Amino acid sequence: MKYIDEFQDPELARRLLDDIHATVTRPWALMEVCGGQTHSIIRHGIDQLLPKQLELIHGPGCPVCVTPLEVIDKALEIASRPEVIFCSFGDMLRVPGTGRDLFQVRSEGGDVRVVYSPLDALRIARQNPDRQVVFFGIGFETTAPPNAMTVHQARKLGIANFSMLVSHVRVPPAIEAIMSSPSCRVQGFLAAGHVCSVMGMGEYPGLAERFRVPIVVTGFEPLDILEGVRRAVRQLERGEHTVDNAYARAVRPEGNPAARAMLEDVFEVTDRAWRGIGVIPGSGWRLSSKYRDHDAEHRFQVDGIRTEEPAACRSGEVLQGLLKPHECEAFGTVCTPRTPLGATMVSSEGACAAYYLYRRLDMPAAKAREATPVV
Amino acid sequence: MCLAVPGKVLDIEERDGTRMATVDFGGVVKEVCLEYLPDLRVGEYAIVHVGFALQRLDEESARQTLELFAELGLLQEEFGDPWETAAMEAAEDAVEEVRK
Numbered sequence: 459m460k461y462i463d464e465f466q467d468p469e470l471a472r473r474l475l476d477d478i479h480a481t482v483t484r485p486w487a488l489m490e491v492c493g494g495q496t497h498s499i500i501r502h503g504i505d506q507l508l509p510k511q512l513e514l515i516h517g518p519g520c521p522v523c524v525t526p527l528e529v530i531d532k533a534l535e536i537a538s539r540p541e542v543i544f545c546s547f548g549d550m551l552r553v554p555g556t557g558r559d560l561f562q563v564r565s566e567g568g569d570v571r572v573v574y575s576p577l578d579a580l581r582i583a584r585q586n587p588d589r590q591v592v593f594f595g596i597g598f599e600t601t602a603p604p605n606a607m608t609v610h611q612a613r614k615l616g617i618a619n620f621s622m623l624v625s626h627v628r629v630p631p632a633i634e635a636i637m638s639s640p641s642c643r644v645q646g647f648l649a650a651g652h653v654c655s656v657m658g659m660g661e662y663p664g665l666a667e668r669f670r671v672p673i674v675v676t677g678f679e680p681l682d683i684l685e686g687v688r689r690a691v692r693q694l695e696r697g698e699h700t701v702d703n704a705y706a707r708a709v710r711p712e713g714n715p716a717a718r719a720m721l722e723d724v725f726e727v728t729d730r731a732w733r734g735i736g737v738i739p740g741s742g743w744r745l746s747s748k749y750r751d752h753d754a755e756h757r758f759q760v761d762g763i764r765t766e767e768p769a770a771c772r773s774g775e776v777l778q779g780l781l782k783p784h785e786c787e788a789f790g791t792v793c794t795p796r797t798p799l800g801a802t803m804v805s806s807e808g809a810c811a812a813y814y815l816y817r818r819l820d821m822p823a824a825k826a827r828e829a830t831p832v833v
Numbered sequence: 834m835c836l837a838v839p840g841k842v843l844d845i846e847e848r849d850g851t852r853m854a855t856v857d858f859g860g861v862v863k864e865v866c867l868e869y870l871p872d873l874r875v876g877e878y879a880i881v882h883v884g885f886a887l888q889r890l891d892e893e894s895a896r897q898t899l900e901l902f903a904e905l906g907l908l909q910e911e912f913g914d915p916w917e918t919a920a921m922e923a924a925e926d927a928v929e930e931v932r933k
Contacts, residue, residue: 494836
């Protein structure tokens with residue numbers, strides 16, 4: 459257990475681990491939904507400290523990874539227009555669309571700007587009334603409320619040159635899609651803590667009951683993750699399947715009611731394609747008709763863009779927990795964070811990037827096979 | 834981007850009818866919108882995501898999480914300048930090419 463010293467409280471980590479080892483009597487597979495949790499797990503080697511029978515499967519919880527190619531292409535098209543200032547969070551810059559990314563659009567003369575907050579984009583719009591300012595609104599339930607508030611403010615303040623390209627996604631329908639797949643191996647979930655800080659836990663009891671899976675709301679620190687795992691395996695061993703909150707310091711059962719009210723006002727639920735996975739019914743948000751004036755898709759008429767995902771990248775299987783990053787033949791060879799084939803390697807929150815950053819000594823599958831003597 | 838970082842409220846003011854705060858994230862100071870946590874006070878901690886306070890947090894939890902994020906290099910990623918990072922990476926790649 460060489461990683462144990464890195465935990466903030468090694469003694470508590472040891473006790474949690476001992477309890478998990480004493481509890482697990484059969485093979486179980488848990489999925490952590492959030493990319494931040496995946497990074498913490500891989501960085502601290504938590505998966506290697508757990509009983510061998512207990513597998514952690516990495517879920518689709520990285521907004522950059524799941525944004526579909528079609529939306530990236532719409533962003534590239536809008537960002538290329540001379541009248542547009544295109545604002546985005548920094549981690550979308552390298553995500554490849556068909557043939558190029560936002561970095562390239564900027565090098566070709568596009569006015570692409572990185573902002574920390576959507577409100578920064580709104581400020582840019584006020585400062586540049588003769589330009590069209592477009593914000594790239596992607597992300598899960600944690601990012602959607604800030605983006606919703608920004609559109610609300612634009613309307614309230616009459617900032618007509620501000621619009622948003624919206625591609626928000628929702629976690630519960632993704633859990634439903636994963637559990638409904640015939641190849642699904644997941645028996646329990648570590649739910650994403652900060653998503654629940656906003657949304658609360660009300661959407662989960664129905665899923666836990668329907669699919670008979672424990673769902674434990676979990677934070678991001680190593681001790682949070684160990685506690686989430688401990689509670690989930692206890693339920694599994696007892697044959698229980700309830701919703702539990704292991705991140706109570708940041709998650710109230712009702713979430714943040716003001717944020718949820720704003721989401722309902724500004725957005726409406728829609729079907730959404732997930733990169734590498736396909737369309738999941740009811741899994742996204744779009745601007746409601748009341749805010750249509752601030753919808754960049756409507757303003758720039760990019761509805762017609764349709765694209766096909768390239769087959770070379772297997773990130774869709776990684777996002778569904780069907781393939782571990784290092785089992786992909788391209789991992790660490792043709793596909794690295796600087797030369798990414800797909801979004802799970804591009805995004806710093808992606809599972810492939812986590813394996814590359816923290817386990818770069820792991821041999822890619824192809825090399826491992828070459829190194830294995832044929833008997 | 835999906836990361837929500839704990840920060841301490843230093844100062845609060847109304848701007849354009851919106852409640853805004855100055856928040857300290859372990860040394861990095863940013864403007865934060867308090868519309869979703871309107872009763873947050875100076876000196877309190879909250880989880881902040883893309884410039885919005887989303888949920889209250891106690892000081893000890895906030896401090897531990899900030900230390901972890903700093904150790905993982907996630908604060909630089911959240912608050913750093915991606916153009917600068919890209920330029921540095923390009924320079925490193927060029928040095929690597931020359932070495933080859």
